Amino acid sequence: MIRITAEPFDPSRELASFGQDPAIGAIATFIGQVRDEHGGGNLMALTLEHYPGMTERKLAELEDDARARWDLSQVLIVHRHGRMEVGETIVLVATASGHRQAALEACQFLIDRLKTDAPFWKLEETKAGNHWVEAKTSDDTAADRWRQ
Amino acid sequence: MIRITAEPFDPSRELASFGQDPAIGAIATFIGQVRDEHGGGNLMALTLEHYPGMTERKLAELEDDARARWDLSQVLIVHRHGRMEVGETIVLVATASGHRQAALEACQFLIDRLKTDAPFWKLEETKAGNHWVEAKTSDDTAADRWRQ
Amino acid sequence: MKLLYFAWVRTQIGKSHEEIAKPEGVETVGDLIAHLAGRGAGYASAFARPQTIRAAINQDYVQHDHVLAATDEVALFPPVTGG
């Protein structure tokens, strides 16, 4: 399931009924949240812009890819957009499976590929001014692992 | 932090204050829970026996190992023992870091090594009787990755 | 064609979208970027380094040699930084 929201969200509420199936033995989750060092230690806020429509489409494709590669009972991706402050959750990825390696690998796959495939852009607000975050080569490397 | 408990526990409560630090950008978690297929589809309950003292010691060593290998702000391992039914949580592993790969890799490391290093033994109760679970070669293989 | 701009492409151009007729001589995404760069100061700045521009046609990523259709939704933006 994919959810894109402009409102703050609480991962534990999103996960309240996640993984409740007697066939599920393993749940892996990843949470990304705004940290103060984004802006060199003086980040005041982060604004995420996205491409409505394409975002949902790309994330749904990633969910399909993950389900094709691993035996997953449930998948949840929640991604925030808009302006958020330090400590707020940007993204939640959760996977549930009968087996631990499927859940763990699929969770890692989804966040790695989300970073390079989902059309989001981060604008950092710092005391020194606002600037757009540059893409990281390490994110391309992480995502490329899954293309082999 | 390591916690061994004979009482049922709720992962979302254990994680209520986890990762709340402005330097933390990434939280990875793994939850293992009792599934009905443990006993070939007719599992009624699972009892975990452990070696009190050695369990806490081995898990603390694993936490130390993870902290030495990755830059982690917080680590939490909660492991249940005693008798539990389908759907109950067996183990929770959570890692928090500034960076996503550190959190994800450390979480995978901890659950992989916990499986082979922590002195727990599973007894399955099924309609056909009770039996001790056999160790899996795949768990040794998963843990061995981290010894290279 | 419907054009969409995101992130610093949007802020440098000063608009998030516009409709244009497919210009004469523009066949590919690369041609379109070169054409837009000549439309004024904001555009020139946004497209000064074409190799940094990513493109999506009808919400799918494409390379700069992708051939455009007159009815395409074309999005131009920097490399993505979500998650």
Added chain:
Amino acid sequence: MKLLYFAWVRTQIGKSHEEIAKPEGVETVGDLIAHLAGRGAGYASAFARPQTIRAAINQDYVQHDHVLAATDEVALFPPVTGG
């Protein structure tokens, strides 16, 4: 020595722990397992396949060639299956 048994080693022997004096001629964990196998039916069954038995001395894993001390806490059990 304090001996601890877990899982099916415990259930086959019928006790979870016992104190014994270090037996004559027993130097290593392997020697101890062979000695215990001769103590009766439950022990014989628990230690019928010594290669399946894991050992910890004073709460650290050791191999079967580990040399015992008279005051050791020795735990004998099957491969672990937690998590």
